[in-house]
Amino acid sequence: MTLTDHGASPLAEERLTTLGSRLRTALDGRFAAERAVARATFPSENLHRDPEMGMHEAREWTLERLVEVAGAGFGSSGVPERAGAPADPLAAVVTFEMLAHGDLSTTIKSGVQFGLFGGAITNLGNDWHHDTFLPGVCDMSLLGAFAMTEMGHGSDVMNVETTITYVPETDEYEVDSPTPGSKKAYLGNAAKHGTMAAVFGQLIVDGERHGVHTILVPIRDGEGNDLPGVTTGDHGHKGGLLGIDNGTIVFDHVRVPRTWLLDRFGGVGEDGTYRSPIKNQNARFFTMLGTLVRGRVCVGGAGAIAARRALSIATRYALQRRQFPAAGRPDGVLLLDYSVHQKRLLPRIARSYALGFAQDELVADLVRIQGGGEYTDREQRDLETLAAGLKSMQTWFANDTLQAAREACGGAGYMSENRITEMRRDVDIFATFEGDNTVLMQLVAKALLTDLKQSWSALDRGGLVQASARVAGETVMERTAAGPLLDRLANAVRGRAEETTLVDRGWHALMFEERAHHSLESLGRRMRAAGKGRGDQFEAFNRLGGHVQFVARAHMERVILSAFIAAIDACEDKETRGVLERLCSLYALQSIHEDRAWYLEHNRISAGRSKAIGAQIDSLCRELRPHALPLVEGLGVPESWLGTVMLED
Amino acid sequence: MTLTDHGASPLAEERLTTLGSRLRTALDGRFAAERAVARATFPSENLHRDPEMGMHEAREWTLERLVEVAGAGFGSSGVPERAGAPADPLAAVVTFEMLAHGDLSTTIKSGVQFGLFGGAITNLGNDWHHDTFLPGVCDMSLLGAFAMTEMGHGSDVMNVETTITYVPETDEYEVDSPTPGSKKAYLGNAAKHGTMAAVFGQLIVDGERHGVHTILVPIRDGEGNDLPGVTTGDHGHKGGLLGIDNGTIVFDHVRVPRTWLLDRFGGVGEDGTYRSPIKNQNARFFTMLGTLVRGRVCVGGAGAIAARRALSIATRYALQRRQFPAAGRPDGVLLLDYSVHQKRLLPRIARSYALGFAQDELVADLVRIQGGGEYTDREQRDLETLAAGLKSMQTWFANDTLQAAREACGGAGYMSENRITEMRRDVDIFATFEGDNTVLMQLVAKALLTDLKQSWSALDRGGLVQASARVAGETVMERTAAGPLLDRLANAVRGRAEETTLVDRGWHALMFEERAHHSLESLGRRMRAAGKGRGDQFEAFNRLGGHVQFVARAHMERVILSAFIAAIDACEDKETRGVLERLCSLYALQSIHEDRAWYLEHNRISAGRSKAIGAQIDSLCRELRPHALPLVEGLGVPESWLGTVMLED
Secondary structure, rough: OOOHOOOOOOOHHHHHHHHHHHHHHHHHHHHHHHHHHHHHHOOOOOOOOOOOOHHHHHHHHHHHHHHHHHHHHOOOOOOOOOOOEEEEEEEHHHHHHHOOOOHHHHHHHHHHHHHHHHHHHHHHHHHHHHHHHHHHHHHOOEEEEOOEOOOOOOOOHHHHEEEEEEEEOOOOOEEOOOOOHEEEEEOOOOOOOOEEEEEEEEEOOEEEEEEEEEEEEOEOOOOEEEOOOOOEEEOEEEEEOOOOOOOOEEEEEEEEEEHEOOOOOOEEOOOOOEEEEOOOOHHHHHHHHHHOHHHHHHHHHHHHHHHHHHHHHHHHOOOOOOOEEEOEEEEOEEEOOOHHHHHHHHHHHHHHHHHHHHHHHHHHHHHHHOOOOOHHHHHHHHHHHHHHHHHHHHHHHHHHHHHHHHEEEEEHHHEHOOOOHHHHHHHHHHHHHOOHHOOOOOHHHHHHHHHHHHHHHHHHOOOOOOOOHHHOOOOHHHHHHHHHHHHHHOOOOOOOOHHHHOOOOOHHHHHHHHHHHHHHHHHHHHHHHHHOOOOOOHHHHHHHHHHHHHHHHHHHHHHHHHHHHHHHHHHOOHHHHHHHHHHHHHHHHHHHHOOOOHHHHHOOOOHHHHHHHHOOOOOOOHHHHHHHHHHHHOOOOOOOOOOOOOOOO | HHHHHHHHOHHHHHHHHHHHHHHHHHHHHHHHHHHHHHHHOOOOOOOOOOOOHHHHHHHHHHHHHHHHHHHHOOOOOOOOOOOOOOHHHHHHHHHHHHHOOOOOHHHHHHHHHHHHHHHHHHHOOOHHHHHHHHHHHHHHOOEEEEOOOOEEEEEEEHOOHHHHHEEEEOHHHHHHEHHHHHHHEEOOOOOOOOOOEEEEEEEEEEEEEEEEEEEEEEEEOOOOOOOOEEEEEEEEEEOOOOOOOOOOEEOOOOOEEEEEEEEEEEEEEOOOEEEEEOOOOOHHHHHHHHHOOHHHHHHHHHHHHHHHHHHOOOOOHOOOOOOOOOOOOOOOHHHHHHHHHHHHHHHHHHHHHOOOOOOOOHHHHHHHHHHOOOHHHHHHHHHHHHHHHHHHHHHHHHHHHHHHHHHHOHHHHEEHOOOOOHHHHHHHHOOOOOOOHHHHHHHHHHHHHHHHHHHHHHHHHOHHHHHHHHHHOOOHHOOHHHHHHHHHHHHHHHHHHHHHOOOOOHHHHHHHHHHHHHHHHHHHHHHHHHHOOOOOHHHHOOOHHHHHHHHHHHHHHHHHHHHHHHHHHHHHOOHHHHHHHHHHHHHHHHHHHHOOEEEEEEEEEEEEEEEHHHHHHHHHHHHHHHHHHHHHHOOOOHHHHHHOOHOOO
């Protein structure tokens, strides 16, 4: 596509291109150097799978492609190859981002092999496990499944039914699937390629249950046959990710040597008794799960990349495709000149930037905590909360954006050669795996409520229960960077909210703060009432489900806005900064606009101001419209990687 | 699944089953008998295509399946087999509904062959065309493409670039694709199976252009080779509908006998001059397109059936699947007992009923107008407006519901063997073909504005421009049944809107009326201002794009509510009526809830009442929860037709 296609002069070309690269640098943020190197070295000749490939062919293609990218250094990054080798979470995250620019089955298969299977061994195993198994994981001679999910307990890991029973007579464990619901399900690498599984089950020693532990179990021989006592199944064709061989595993009293239990957080010692560095079973469970946080960080990031690809495709298409002729436009109107079309794409581009800045703060936290340094339990918990929330926000956004991009490209968007529909199919399940988004958002709300409860307890003791909960304690809200930054901005306009302009950052901050704080406090009150009431406790809490989701989302929006504002502060180039300022306003106003009913119901805005927000969004779209191409260039997806036939005309 | 799975007693089983069948009868409405016969006779052994089939295999399977159902009487219904034979639009609609219970590629291929290709010959051709071609269309020995859409003009049929030029020397037409944009695109039957196409192009006679006409052009020989001058192309793999061979056609000065132009509304006579029963070119164009309205009626109905299938699957799954244990529920909570889950499914079930009742009124209009009786131009235009609006509402709803159902079934929903994902892929494009939904909604708004303008003109003449437009003229709004019915109900509560209960039907009617009327009137005012302003006319109207969509949707919601109320009035069974009343309240409140920002901004509800609506929706969901199974039984999809592995456990 040449620039004349969308009406810019040749002279403007250099300036626009430059703006795109400056936006990209700003969005790449503190990891700009690593990302630039990765983009320059990633093997991009064979990015996309032919959509006409059937399932079986797709699985083999995906395995070969993963071997290829792993050979080029984009596979096991982040997995240490032996005991004591340093983990490199940043390399893992950036590798996953690069992979997400191409076939998403390859991306997720890398996640299964290196992130989940390799991650379980790395995080839950001891030196012997590392030395024995990680070399095979890294060179892909040992392909493994991550056998956590069960048919009967999708999101309820604590209650998996698989048993891991210690057998003192032979110093072994016996792994068993005692019920139909305990069948391991939806596991990548289980239907075909895996020869081993990291199996989550209830550890039983001498009749006593010690909670969920993880054990390595060989499942197939070299010829691909199930080993004795192991029955694998194949989920067959799926809604997407055709290149992943998802399957089931059932264990019938399978014996495994005692040393194969990943026993960093607990297991049977040489003396045949159970020992663990963490006494409390609950605490142990959450510590074990907590080490797996990187998967969520990666999946959220991959969803965000998919959205960027779709926005890049749809925006470039809207800059070349003309629709009906109109006054002064006899050759037809460029799609992107329709107001309705601008509103499909530009607010999503703005949110794409916003999520990128927030993801970078999350990655920085991950690098700090999993990169070998010191960290507190609370920092670990905050990381998990942020990862859960951002994974949900990013994967929901990806699904929404992929559909919007498909529709924005009309019939052409439906042709698989243009990539959007295949991505859409693949990303669909991102909202469910690595934790169902709705359940993850409950975790976010729970963390917020826990802090609130502590504050309230303190206030209760002081007899000050009527006072605002905000005055006490250091809460998740305040521990994030969002706390002081937004609070300071908001304070500047508090009390004169209706007098500011609609693009006043202080007003955005105030609105985001009010939404998050007020909804949390009222949820807290309703929770207390529900807990004290008589009658069906489940029903009492059940009715708060929608409120819980709102609170979690309102908190995440705060975190995201705060990250955007910090990124603007870090940007030194004036023109770039100006564009980012408008993008940030568009993101913030769109968020307020979508919740304007809440703001009206809670008297945070007047009816007149509410109506004006829609007009301001239109106006920001018009202001950003001339920058559309640099805006998508800034999203960092090289045009040659899009692989879209309709843009090659 | 047995009833004990969801806690009902065996004694209740008979009653529940009976409620389901009574709901089904109510929803089947005035065509209950025809639908019951169709359900009983439809060949349902081979409903679903194996999702592992590749594209080429899928195309052949789909063709064979269409031959099979056509052989059983579910193919060409509605297409007359010869000149003078009566058309049967009701048979066509009911057949299409039945087909939509199975593989949607088969459904759409039937639409291409019988509805579009056969429909073009039936509606645009003369007796000779009928006698010559319809027998082959009906027995599928003549497979055809409907060559309307062009690469350069997706939704802009009036400006297609293909030319049909009369050649007096040989008494032929020459069909040509003069530009790259004139390539015919996305046509079913074009890539492989079709041997003929009904081609839309600009008719040119003696240098004069007479607007868009349609001509039959042979495109392939018996061996499947392109005929001389014809170049077909294959779109290959698509986002869904893999069984349809969508392709492109380019014509290079292809000669066709004069008699092959479908000339009911215009063409060259034996004397070599152009003649038409409709002098005005614009009027002729819209008359020709208007005859094709049945396609939209059918596609909307098929989308609605897909949504019913998804809701049937997801609700039945939610009645067998348990999640985390909770207080008083040690075996885990049934998915459908979660408040959040109820709100995913029950309001959509309510809307499914609502759309079904509205679709029936549309079908009744279609039967009246295309069934051989008399009708006025205005009735034809009103039918087109209603068809455009309901097609959009139903296909958007289908897409939304399929995704919600997928997520409601978690990982199991992602497995193709459970059918939801494949349906989702197929239905995606329903929002784009047979008219892009956004463009169709513009047509709805345009019809409303035309009436309003006439009212205003009348008022202008009387110097009463400030008065409400509602007082004058007979508008689309009033011509629909919705007009008097809702108006009467609304009048009963007007002036005391905040004093009614939230389930007061009069209040629902008032809110729906206010939304439709006020938004239309303010759009009319903004349009007048835009038309009178200086500067860029396109930009002035462009900014109203969002408002236009709102007006069209508000009008359609009125039509739908009114149909629901009429259906309740027609229901004589007390228990069934009680359930329908609650479903109607749930539908109406959900609609108001989703637009509550608008109602607040326009002072139609108070903040307190707005908040109370959410609680009332929760409460209605709880009241309807015990009826969940009969509610989906009432949707009329036989359980054995669902073809869902997860429900067979």
